[in-house]
Amino acid sequence: MxxxxxxxxxxxxxxxxxxxxxxxxxxxxxxxxxxxxxxxxxxxxxxSGKPEIIESRSYGKEPIAKLRQHFFDGDYEAGERMAQEILQPAKRNFGTNxxxxxxxxxxxxxxxxxxxxxxxxxxxxxxxxxxxxxxxxxxxxxxxxxxxxxxxxxxxxxxxxxxxxxxxxxxxxxxxxxxxxxxxxxxxxxxxxxxxxxxxxxxxxxxxxxxxxxxxxxxxxxxxxxxxxxxxxxxxxxxxxxxxxxxxxxxxxxxxxxxxxxxxxxxxxxxxxxxxxxxxDRVHVDFGANATALLPTDERIKRLSEGIDDDPQLYALFFQYGRYLTLCGAREDSPLPLNLQGIWNDDIACRMGWTCDYHLDINTEMNYYPIEIGNLSESHLPLMRYIERLAQGGRSAAKDFYGCEGWVAHTVSNAWGFAAPAWQTSWGLNVTGGLWIAGQLMEHYEFTLDDEFLKKTAYPVLKESALFFLDYMAIHPKYGWLVTGPSISPENTFFANDGTYVHRTLSMGTTLDQVLVHDLFEFCLEAARKLNTDDNLQDRLQHAIALLPPLQIGAKGQLQEWLEDYEEAQPEHRHLSHLHSLYPAARITPQYTPALSDAAKVTLDARKGSANHEDIEFTVAAFAGCHARLHEGDHAYEQISHLIGELCYSNLLTYSKPGIAGAEEEIYVADGNFGGTAAIAEMLLQSHAGDLHLLPALPAKWNAGKFSGLRARGALEVDIVWTEGRMAETTVKAFASGRMLLRYHDRTAPFDYEAGRVYAIDGELRIRDIS
Structure with missing residues (x-):
């Protein structure tokens, strides 16, 4: 069997x-x-639905400036009221799958x-x-x-x-x-x-x-x-x-x-x-099979939920199942990308307020977290085409709602590239939703180093996004920082430190916005230099980058979610958008930003330990990815175990629990499968911040095993075998030339590689060309 x-x-x-x-x-x-x-x-x-023009009640930059002034003055009530008046269009024929x-x-x-x-x-x-x-x-x-x-x-x-x-x-x-x-x-x-x-x-x-x-x-x-x-x-x-x-x-x-x-x-x-x-067949994973692997799948899941953790190959099955679901739902010629439920539909989400659509405040993004590292790069292409279509609709949204050039999209989108703010500012005014999904263009390029893709697709789309934010952002009068807003930190609320203890949603310069914009500006600047184009834009980007806010640590030692150190109104909330800076972005790393890494740990522990924590599939997958980035393999493993044992149906599809986000019953959501798959890959291999990190978060439970075919940034493919928790041998195939810093445990070594060569690396990080 x-x-x-x-x-x-x-x-x-x-x-x-x-x-x-x-x-x-x-x-x-x-x-x-x-x-x-x-x-x-x-x-x-x-x-259902159709493409249609979404009318704006804003008429350009002047009302946006007046709106912002309310927030600069600390009048959140007036600011939120005005935002609802001018940035909250009526819901029309948005539709659903x-x-x-x-x-x-x-x-x-x-x-x-x-x-x-x-x-x-x-x-x-x-x-x-x-x-x-x-x-x-x-x-x-x-x-x-x-x-x-x-x-x-x-x-x-x-x-x-x-x-x-x-x-x-x-x-x-x-x-x-x-x-x-x-x-x-x-x-x-x-x-x-x-x-x-x-x-x-x-x-x-x-x-x-x-x-x-x-x-x-x-x-x-x-x-x-x-x-x-x-x-x-x-x-x-x-x-x-x-x-x-x-x-x-x-x-x-x-x-x-x-x-x-x-x-x-x-x-x-x-x-x-x-x-x-x-x-x-490009990727194989083995965490050590035993007789338990021969049991029916529902029995294996039940054993794990009961605390019987003796089935390491169940995690390999879950990982490869995620890749299977990707191939089922996203092929190179698919007409649309993966939606909230991948390509299936339980007829529940589409019949309630959720919709089976493209949620751009983590869910659709998480569907694509495992694509590149999982060696299924062609499955990214439908999303690349969709982002180009989204940018087309986003030009109208940028002009009509903000009076700005470039393009913007917000929290949700549909089959026709809906880009306007959604019909409730408390969750729909996520001004970096389109940018967040467009980050997959950067990801695709970083893994493939496909210069033709950079020139014809990634840079043109991202350049227009950068032009929007350069035109849209404002200098904060108190701090002198260049900030977005008003916007949300999906989909959380805060107390504005004004003694009212009213749940607020909108503010200036949320941490998520600033991280996404920072990554965008730096990518576009580097791409423009590489392509030897847009000198004036390069100057504008360089100037803007210097004005962006830093990541901040709050009074409780946590990573701040907002520009101000607001008190969390919902410390149990399922979204942890500010930790995007740790995973999947790389603005926080244990090796280069230890203080911020400690702050991210405080945030993680607080969210997981809060009363009435919203235990939901994409949050658990995000927890696992964050712990992997912090090199905490056993903690990441605990989250993946919880995901499989407690948040999967008998068919290993992940679901959202009743009582969370308006769900009246269990609802299948694909992001837990894809996010969990990506987190397992991050436990085995990481390639960000210029490092190629081998077995960065290996849990004790996977004492021996092997994988082959995982991809890394820099156009590399990696195979690793380990025994007794130690790396035995690693093979790296290079599809482009470049340089990274090899990292394993506390060892580092420079790694210069040439396209077409194959390298063997041992546990001491000694490198041999075995081409």
Whole structure:
């Protein structure tokens, strides 16, 4: 039995126990057993809403200056009231991603000997169960290569395959009909009335085809019946009109299915595996397997939740599962990036105030934390294209709301690049939301050193962001610092030290804003110098950098979250945005800023130790990443253990607890999976602040192990083997030339490397060229 497999010895009764598959655009959550099975179908572009102009009640820089003066004067009440008047547009047809439909198969068998498996080594889902003395087998995959879902069912008896199949819509407009006895055709539209007017949304059209060997196939009333066959193949394809012109999309699913049938199931499966493993096989991780790894996955999770911590390979499974989910949801040609729920949809978040959208105040960013280090750089490309689209919409937001050049986006966005402030300033006026997600452009370049990407994509987009902040920011009259604002520290509140003890949200120069702007200005300055362009901008950036506020330590020894040392109104809050400076940014490091590192530890301990701490998936993943950056491997391990044992469904998908952020029930959120994957990688390898740090936060529980294929900044790829907690051997492949400082425990050594060379490094940091 493969260790890197999710498997279960009983049926899945509901969505949250199902197993996810996807091809970067089309996906399914598959659950059920011997009696019936459901495929909950999702498609990344199936959004309600529409692109529309968001009207501003601000008319340029003059009202913004008046607004800021309230905060400079310490009148937070007047400032927040004015911000609501001019920077809080009405919610219109923002929309949300919606589940499309359910494919329901009914077999009518008793639940005997059901075994469900998802092999993440080849992205194949299988189910089997007994029928008297016979066995019925099913397998399913989502092929990126051919753009559809493929499903095979067969029996150990020559006439043992009988079932019915039908579709049930999940939106206000969905219809399926029998096109023939073995084909269901369907169409629909992504309509809902919580986040839009119920009349606008993306349209879809697709087909389900059933091809049986032996037996009889009949179809009527939106249902297909198969009786007495020895094998059946089902193909599912759907396409939408998102971002297309003309009507060619209406025939796309039929075309895909025709081509798939010509190719045949066996070839589809082989091509799927080859395509998937091109990305997946780049990285291998082993933390030491034992017999516990052979237990069903739900039992392994339950043991961990009960404090039985003897399953190190469960962490390797969780790590590689994160990479699997990335490949399911984000391929190089995906039309949209990963959203709040990756590419799946539990039909909960989209029906409440949350929306299944792009949250730009950590959630979408965290989805992409493991992309580069996890050696899936191509999966970044849909996000790169989306950021370019966001910047286009952000130009209007910059002009209309602030009277500034460049581009800006705020807390949330949608399939059409919504960039305006959201409809409540307390959480929607995050003026660096667009910049935060655009930081992934910097990340992609730092890992790849792709100069063409820097010249044509990263620098042009980030330059326009820098132009906005240069035009938008103001000198603080008290400190003489260049500050943003009014803005929020997502999504926290403070007491303004004015004796009122009223929860305040808006202020000038939040720590998150200043860190993001500092990184932006420095990156653009260095890029402009490298590209030998924009001399005047270089001067402006250099001058502005000198005026930015420093990171500050508060009276309690904590890292300040705001420019002033305000008292936290919600010390238990799930967001810790100011610790972005520690992770994933690198403005705080134990080796170069020890005092700030100590302050970050105080902040971490205070958040974790506060009464009624908001125990939520992305916070726990962030805690783990921060502890890894502080080289506290055992503390990081504790957080990952908590994430897996307490905040995962039986299928290892992470969720948000009821009672937090307005959630009335458990809601699947993808960021915990991706953030946890990234944190595990940071425990094994770090490459920031000019250092290449080997095994920087190795926990005692992973006493022996190995990994291969993790990527590092500077276009490096690293393999490491360790025994008894000590590095035994390291191999580094260089894809570009450069220099970094090697770091392992208390040792350091300069490391000059050349493109195309391979280097061996031992525990004493002695380097050999083994090319």
């Amino acid at each position: 493969s260790e890197l497999k999710l498997w279960y010895s009983q049926a899945a009764k509901q969505w949250k126990d199902g197993l996810p598959i996807g091809n970067g655009r089309l996906a399914a959550m598959v659950y059920g057993g011997a009696e019936k099975e459901t495929w909950n179908i999702t498609e990344s572009t199936f959004w 919606l589940p499309m439909c359910d494919v329901e198969l009914r077999f009518g068998h008793e639940e005997n000997d059901v075994v469900r498996e998802l092999n993440i080594d080849n992205a194949i889902l299988t189910t089997s169960h007994s029928i008297n003395e016979a066995k019925l087998h099913r397998e399913m995959f989502a092929t990126h290569e051919d753009g559809l879902l493929a499903y095979r069912i067969w029996s150990s008896l020559p006439d043992g395959v009988s079932f019915s199949i039908q579709l049930k819509g999940r939106t206000d407009l969905f219809q399926s009909v029998n096109e023939s006895s073995d084909v269901l055709a369907f169409h629909g539209q992504a309509l809902e009335s919580v986040h839009s007017d119920g009349e606008c949304g993306v349209r879809c059209k697709g087909q389900v085809r059933v091809r049986a060997q032996g037996g009889q196939v009949t179809g009527d009333n939106g249902r297909i019946e198969v009786a007495g066959a020895w094998e059946a193949i089902i193909y599912f394809a759907v396409h939408t009109d998102y971002g297309v012109e003309g009507d060619d999309w209406l025939q796309e699913s039929k075309k895909r299915l025709d081509e798939a049938e010509l190719k045949g199931y066996s070839r589809l499966k082989a091509d799927h595996i080859t395509d998937y493993r091109k990305g997946y």
